[in-house]
Amino acid sequence: MAINTEPVFLNLGPVHPSTHGVFRMRALVDGEVITDIEPVFGYLHRGIEKLAESKSYRQFLPLTDRLDYVSSMNNNMAYVMAVEKLAGIEVPPRAEYIRVIMAELQRIIAHLLAIGSFFNDMGTFFTPFFYMFIQKEKITDLFEMVCGQRLLYNYMRFGGLSHDLPPEFIPALNRFLEEMPSEIKKYERLLAENEIVLARSKNVGVLPREMAINASAAGPVLRASGVKWDIRKDDPYSVYDRFEFDVPTGASGDCYDRYRVRLEELTQSLEIIRQAVAGLPKGKVLNPVPLRLRPPAGEVYSHIEGNKGELGFHVISDGSDKPYRIHVRAPSFINLTALRNMLIGWKLADAIIIFGSIDICLGEVDR
Amino acid sequence: MTVGLDYNRIIDVLPEDLASGAVAFEAHGLVIQPEVLTGIAAFLKTEPGLELDYLCSITGVDCTEYFEVDYLLYSLKLNHRFTLKVRLADRSEPVIPSLTGLWLGAELQEREIYDLLGITFSGHPEMKRIFLWEGFSGHPLRKDYGHGH
Amino acid sequence: MMAELLLLPASIRSELPFGYWWHLLIFGLGIISLLLTSVIIFIWLERRLVGRFQLRHGPNRAGPFGLLQSVADVIKILTKEDIIPSRADKLVFWLAPVIAFTPVVLMLGVVPVADGAMLADLNIGILFVVAVSSITSLGVFMAGWSSYNKYSLLSAMRTVAQLVSYEMPLILSMLGVVILTGSLSLNEIVRAQSIPFILLQPAGFFIFFTASLAEINRTPFDLLEADSELVAGYNIEYSGMKFATFYLTEYCEAIVLSTLTATLFLGGWQGPWLPPVIWLLLKIGLVFCVIVWVRATLPRLRIDQVMGFAWKFLLPLAIFNMLLTSLVVILWPAAPAWASGLLNLGLLASVVVVYAKFFKPGGKTVAA
Numbered sequence: 001m002a003i004n005t006e007p008v009f010l011n012l013g014p015v016h017p018s019t020h021g022v023f024r025m026r027a028l029v030d031g032e033v034i035t036d037i038e039p040v041f042g043y044l045h046r047g048i049e050k051l052a053e054s055k056s057y058r059q060f061l062p063l064t065d066r067l068d069y070v071s072s073m074n075n076n077m078a079y080v081m082a083v084e085k086l087a088g089i090e091v092p093p094r095a096e097y098i099r100v101i102m103a104e105l106q107r108i109i110a111h112l113l114a115i116g117s118f119f120n121d122m123g124t125f126f127t128p129f130f131y132m133f134i135q136k137e138k139i140t141d142l143f144e145m146v147c148g149q150r151l152l153y154n155y156m157r158f159g160g161l162s163h164d165l166p167p168e169f170i171p172a173l174n175r176f177l178e179e180m181p182s183e184i185k186k187y188e189r190l191l192a193e194n195e196i197v198l199a200r201s202k203n204v205g206v207l208p209r210e211m212a213i214n215a216s217a218a219g220p221v222l223r224a225s226g227v228k229w230d231i232r233k234d235d236p237y238s239v240y241d242r243f244e245f246d247v248p249t250g251a252s253g254d255c256y257d258r259y260r261v262r263l264e265e266l267t268q269s270l271e272i273i274r275q276a277v278a279g280l281p282k283g284k285v286l287n288p289v290p291l292r293l294r295p296p297a298g299e300v301y302s303h304i305e306g307n308k309g310e311l312g313f314h315v316i317s318d319g320s321d322k323p324y325r326i327h328v329r330a331p332s333f334i335n336l337t338a339l340r341n342m343l344i345g346w347k348l349a350d351a352i353i354i355f356g357s358i359d360i361c362l363g364e365v366d367r
Numbered sequence: 368m369t370v371g372l373d374y375n376r377i378i379d380v381l382p383e384d385l386a387s388g389a390v391a392f393e394a395h396g397l398v399i400q401p402e403v404l405t406g407i408a409a410f411l412k413t414e415p416g417l418e419l420d421y422l423c424s425i426t427g428v429d430c431t432e433y434f435e436v437d438y439l440l441y442s443l444k445l446n447h448r449f450t451l452k453v454r455l456a457d458r459s460e461p462v463i464p465s466l467t468g469l470w471l472g473a474e475l476q477e478r479e480i481y482d483l484l485g486i487t488f489s490g491h492p493e494m495k496r497i498f499l500w501e502g503f504s505g506h507p508l509r510k511d512y513g514h515g516h
Numbered sequence: 517m518m519a520e521l522l523l524l525p526a527s528i529r530s531e532l533p534f535g536y537w538w539h540l541l542i543f544g545l546g547i548i549s550l551l552l553t554s555v556i557i558f559i560w561l562e563r564r565l566v567g568r569f570q571l572r573h574g575p576n577r578a579g580p581f582g583l584l585q586s587v588a589d590v591i592k593i594l595t596k597e598d599i600i601p602s603r604a605d606k607l608v609f610w611l612a613p614v615i616a617f618t619p620v621v622l623m624l625g626v627v628p629v630a631d632g633a634m635l636a637d638l639n640i641g642i643l644f645v646v647a648v649s650s651i652t653s654l655g656v657f658m659a660g661w662s663s664y665n666k667y668s669l670l671s672a673m674r675t676v677a678q679l680v681s682y683e684m685p686l687i688l689s690m691l692g693v694v695i696l697t698g699s700l701s702l703n704e705i706v707r708a709q710s711i712p713f714i715l716l717q718p719a720g721f722f723i724f725f726t727a728s729l730a731e732i733n734r735t736p737f738d739l740l741e742a743d744s745e746l747v748a749g750y751n752i753e754y755s756g757m758k759f760a761t762f763y764l765t766e767y768c769e770a771i772v773l774s775t776l777t778a779t780l781f782l783g784g785w786q787g788p789w790l791p792p793v794i795w796l797l798l799k800i801g802l803v804f805c806v807i808v809w810v811r812a813t814l815p816r817l818r819i820d821q822v823m824g825f826a827w828k829f830l831l832p833l834a835i836f837n838m839l840l841t842s843l844v845v846i847l848w849p850a851a852p853a854w855a856s857g858l859l860n861l862g863l864l865a866s867v868v869v870v871y872a873k874f875f876k877p878g879g880k881t882v883a884a
Contacts, residue, residue, distance in 0.1 A: 131571065134571060197815055329424040333479075
């Protein structure tokens with residue numbers, strides 16, 4: 001006897017404890033299985049690219065913090081590098097090294113958050129999340145030492161940084177570098193081989209290699225699918241070419257691989273910070289730059305390896321003190337292109353995990 | 368180090384019918400006609416030696432007399448990049464062929480440009496607004512938006 | 517005086533005027549009040565314990581050590597408005613929490629707090645527990661049906677599926693204990709535990725504990741009331757006191773199943789120098805702490821993995837356990853305790869190893 005069933009429209013609504021921000025997915029569900037999904041964007045659209053056209057270059061700098069609000073140092077760095085390239089501004093070597101240290105510390109924070117939320121979505125009731133937050137608090141304290149802020153730092157300036165490091169920064173950083181590796185081992189030991197974690201995330205939400213390249217995925221999502229592409233290695237910027245580090249890649253592109261890539265990248269970031277601290281030169285941290293910056297007319301595209309992927313700023317100048325057009329190549333937004341293909345065919349409970357493993361930040365998706 | 372390809376190298380290997388669509392050579396990229404966009408993009412994607420298989424970003428710009436759409440292409444294997452630029456003179460009904468047939472990654476970015484700038488991408492499977500709500504009138508990123516709106 | 521009354525053996529009852537009714541009154545009131553009080557304490561215990569697992573303090577503002585936190589929560593829930601959906605089936609809507617809660621209290625009636633001291637010394641104690649525990653799933657389904665909400669109905673159906681699936685291993689693991697004792701009466705089972713049955717039946721204990729975690733909808737089987745599940749469970753339309761009843765039911769079930777575990781496997785009220793009631797309470801607390809420990813640590817399973825675990829792993833293991841226990845009792849009745857315990861442990865180990873070799877973890881998709 002054939003049972004007559006109808007697919008049901010389900011709203012994984014904008015206000016939801018697990019969707020990492022205000023993001024809505026309309027899913028067509030047949031029983032438990034998702035047959036179609038339509039992501040709805042725009043709940044956090046603030047028109048940052050339009051605002052850029054009415055602010056000067058310097059006034060736009062705090063707005064870049066608010067793009068991916070979890071990775072403010074990286075956003076600052078990408079924008080500042082773009083404008084420096086456009087205007088031909090030099091950066092003192094000490095500032096370059098400190099920028100690298102800050103960017104890598106920011107990457108550690110963002111990955112800890114991503115991994116913690118990944119386990120949270122699986123239902124471990126915040127326990128790994130809190131364990132990782134203890135380390136995140138230490139890094140946030142370091143940032144507070146430097147620039148006084150805990151979330152949106154606005155630390156980098158055209159031609160360097162806003163403040164030099166206070167004397168207590170390096171000893172505190174060294175203490176953190178000593179205790180972090182054992183913490184990473186603890187996270188691995190506690191949960192990486194857990195049967196339930198494996199059952200929920202292995203071979204779940206697979207993004208094949210060809211589709212990852214075709215869908216312009218970037219960052220850990222691309223690397224977990226087997227593509228060894230890291231801008232810090234393949235198109236080095238700042239002083240990254242002076243550091244030795246590995247680029248972890250995954251094999252199959254499932255949720256488990258994305259988690260493992262982020263876990264391994266924590267170790268690599270620690271390695272970079274160690275080398276940067278060892279080679280930190282002395283000197284000033286800011287080259288004088290006019291307050292009303294007027295870069296020559298032209299355009300530039302400058303990118304960095306942000307923690308979610310390739311973060312690029314396409315800056316077009318017409319010679320005045322306000323940018324003509326700033327376009328943000330937002331990795332979270334473009335990583336979501338493959339969302340539909342990754343979710344169809346899976347069950348509802350997997351949808352949250354797969355979506356969480358892409359690790360997006362709504363500030364960047366909607367700008 | 369990612370190398371920016373010289374446009375001469377591209378022009379030399381383009382087949383005749385596609386090369387005729389190249390309008391101007393600029394330091395930042397090759398300006399082409401909208402009609403040859405899909406052809407040149409497909410050629411660049413598959414031609415051995417070029418293999419620009421990664422669409423990094425699509426930018427839409429409102430240069431006051433015309434619209435411009437920039438396509439930044441990468442080759443992950445050969446580690447070089449190239450930019451294609453398309454200029455649309457028709458400001459009232461700008462239309463450009465969509466690249467979603469070649470790259471899935473073009474889908475959301477083209478919707479964003481349609482939403483904010485009003486450029487229609489023909490052949491896009493779902494040409495509708497993405498950030499602003501249905502029923503919003505106007506395209507905010509245009510330079511003439513906001514006056515008396 | 518209360519303690520002595522509790523410890524009175526059954527025969528004294530007949531000497532008091534209306535003796536039997538005094539017995540029922542004292543035990544009935546005692547069970548209900550003890551249960552409700554201990555729910556408050558156990559909620560506090562769980563929140564503090566989970567906080568410690570997460571390297572933080574639990575609630576510590578409301579009263580010393582946060583002891584009044586549950587009281588504050590109860591007051592908050594009682595003062596909330598009781599909203600009933602306009603098209604809900606009102607009688608069923610009202611009855612559902614009652615039917616979900618009552619069997620839980622009934623199960624405590626056959627649990628001994630001392631030798632012979634219980635509400636009713638049924639000689640079919642286990643059968644009574646099994647029969648009554650199934651009624652809770654009826655209450656759950658009534659809640660889902662009467663809410664007039666398709667999501668709550670879907671969720672209720674999944675909950676009932678889970679509850680019914682896990683009853684089979686639960687019952688079969690209890691049967692292992694019954695075979696060793698030779699009686700269905702819970703009092704006899706406790707008295708037969710000169711060595712606690714957890715040592716003689718480790719496989720049975722494992723099955724019983726896991727199945728009871730699933731019966732009370734606790735992690736790792738709590739996807740039906742989880743935050744990251746979209747349909748928020750069968751009690752989505754409930755508010756106010758009715759919701760509080762469902763919440764209470766969940767904790768009472770946890771306490772009752774801890775009590776059953778302590779009675780069947782840990783030796784009930786047996787223990788040196790302390791009064792038997794205290795021993796029972798300590799053992800209940802210990803099992804509850806392990807339940808909270810599991811909740812704070814493990815992620816949750818998906819519904820198809822939950823069902824697969826019940827039918828493909830726990831049920832065969834429970835059948836093998838019963839088979840092995842029966843064989844040992846029949847063929848080798850003079851077996852020393854350590855031998856039968858070791859055999860049982862060997863069964864558990866071999867089944868786990870065989871399954872690990874043949875069933876790899878990993879999600880399976882359904883072709884759209």
